[in-house]
Amino acid sequence: MSRRGPFCRTIRVGRRRRACDALWATGSGILKGVSLHTTLLRPNVPVSISFEDHSYDAGPFDILGDIHGCIDELREMLALLGDDPGRKLVFVGDLVDRGPSTPEVVKLVSSLVEAGRAYCVCGNHDLRLARALRGMGLPAAKGLTETLGQMSQETEEFRHEAASFLETQPGHLLLDHGRLLIAHAGLPERFHRSPSAEAREIAIHGQKTGERDQFDHVRYPWAKDYRGTPLVVFGHTPVEQPVWENNTLNLDTGCVFGGKLTAYRYPEREFVTVTPRAQYSKAPRPFLPNDPRMAQMVAR
Numbered sequence: 001m002s003r004r005g006p007f008c009r010t011i012r013v014g015r016r017r018r019a020c021d022a023l024w025a026t027g028s029g030i031l032k033g034v035s036l037h038t039t040l041l042r043p044n045v046p047v048s049i050s051f052e053d054h055s056y057d058a059g060p061f062d063i064l065g066d067i068h069g070c071i072d073e074l075r076e077m078l079a080l081l082g083d084d085p086g087r088k089l090v091f092v093g094d095l096v097d098r099g100p101s102t103p104e105v106v107k108l109v110s111s112l113v114e115a116g117r118a119y120c121v122c123g124n125h126d127l128r129l130a131r132a133l134r135g136m137g138l139p140a141a142k143g144l145t146e147t148l149g150q151m152s153q154e155t156e157e158f159r160h161e162a163a164s165f166l167e168t169q170p171g172h173l174l175l176d177h178g179r180l181l182i183a184h185a186g187l188p189e190r191f192h193r194s195p196s197a198e199a200r201e202i203a204i205h206g207q208k209t210g211e212r213d214q215f216d217h218v219r220y221p222w223a224k225d226y227r228g229t230p231l232v233v234f235g236h237t238p239v240e241q242p243v244w245e246n247n248t249l250n251l252d253t254g255c256v257f258g259g260k261l262t263a264y265r266y267p268e269r270e271f272v273t274v275t276p277r278a279q280y281s282k283a284p285r286p287f288l289p290n291d292p293r294m295a296q297m298v299a300r
Contacts, residue, residue, distance in 0.1 A: 050200045051193060052170040054119065055178050061266045063090040063182065065251035066123065066235040067109075069099025069147065070276060073261045074108065077274045081263060090173070092235040093123025093184030093204070096166070098143035098256045098281035102129070103154050103162070110165045122169040123184040123236070124205045130167035133159050143281060171200035174230070180266060181230040185237075186248060189228035206236055223248040233264060238283060242271060257283040 062081045067074050081087075095109055096102040112118035129147055151159055172183035174193065181192060185206030191199040207220035226232065226246040235252035242262055243250040255261035258279030263272045 049168060049170040050195045050197070051172045051174065051203075052119075053174045053193070055174050055176070057088070058176045059180075059266055060087050060268070061090050061175065061180070062087055062272075063092065063233050063251060063264045063266060065092055065253055065262045066094040066238075066255065067091065067096075067099070067105050067261070068094055068125070068143075068256035068281075069096055069102040069105055069150075070255050070261065070280065071099075071101035071104040071108070073255055073274045073276050074105060077261055077263055077272065080272050080274065081265075089118035090175070090182055090233075091118065091120040092182060092233065092251055093121045093169070094125045094235060094252075095120070095123065096129045097125040097147045100150075100280055102147045102150050103158070106162045106165065107158075110162075113165075119173055119175075119182070120169050121173055121182050121184050122166065122171060122200075122204050126166040126169065127204055130163040133163040134167075171203035176267075179230055181232045183232065183234050186222055186226075186232055186234035186250075188222050189226065192228065192230065223250070231266075233266075254283060256280045 064074075064077065078089075081089075089112060091109055095105050099105070109118065109120060113120050125143070128144065129151075132144060132148060133151065151162070154162075172181055172187050172192070174181055181187065183203040185203060187199070187203045188207075191202055207222060223232075223245045226248050228247065230247075232248040234248065234250055237250060238252050238254035238257060238259060239250050240259065241253060242264065249264060251262050251264055253260045253262040253273070255274070255276050256279075258276060261274040261276065264270075265272065
């Protein structure tokens, strides 16, 4: 078994899933012999992990933006990246919803994580689907109805395993001796390595300004104030091209909305893109427009 840093899982994914299932069955918040840095965030969610410290793993890494059920584009991206056993994949969350093939994406990504070939953080859509699969009543919006329809074609065992996998991914990851941090919605420096429920919530859902525009709640532009040492790679907010700002990188280029699927090769600072086969969903708001911070794309 690989050495683990503090505040991190010390068990393989398959064992963690069974441990989570045991927690779910017993309602216990403590599982003897399993070292998880956990917080019970909300009722009916058995385990939530604030962060995992894999600082000992220096990469190299291929970091992928939001997938949102786009299995064909994911498979094409993996083919472009190649099958190099010396590299690991990192998923920035939101594997599910809005796209045509959520179950296939979950199967593929969870198998890569369980095999030790990939890391993944939890996105807001991932957590919402897990809760819906656990029977929590949630608004039928943002692709959830269609996703639950896709999941209904799968076995009950798979739905249970998918919920366990999605809800137990960490809020944020630390990699490469603390030089690289992955969080779905980004993360202000004061929450780095924090075991709190608040840190997990912000990493998954982001922060709001308290205002609304004609589309929805306005997201707080945390990256403008970021001055931390780790490069923070995130998704969550679709942009036309990857955006660098103050040692942060937004990789969500809106594949499911007809944009692109983007991967960032670390530490090479190269980008790989895949054009989607279709626009699977209508974007809830326009992508952030081009500006001088846009990253230079490397065609592959």
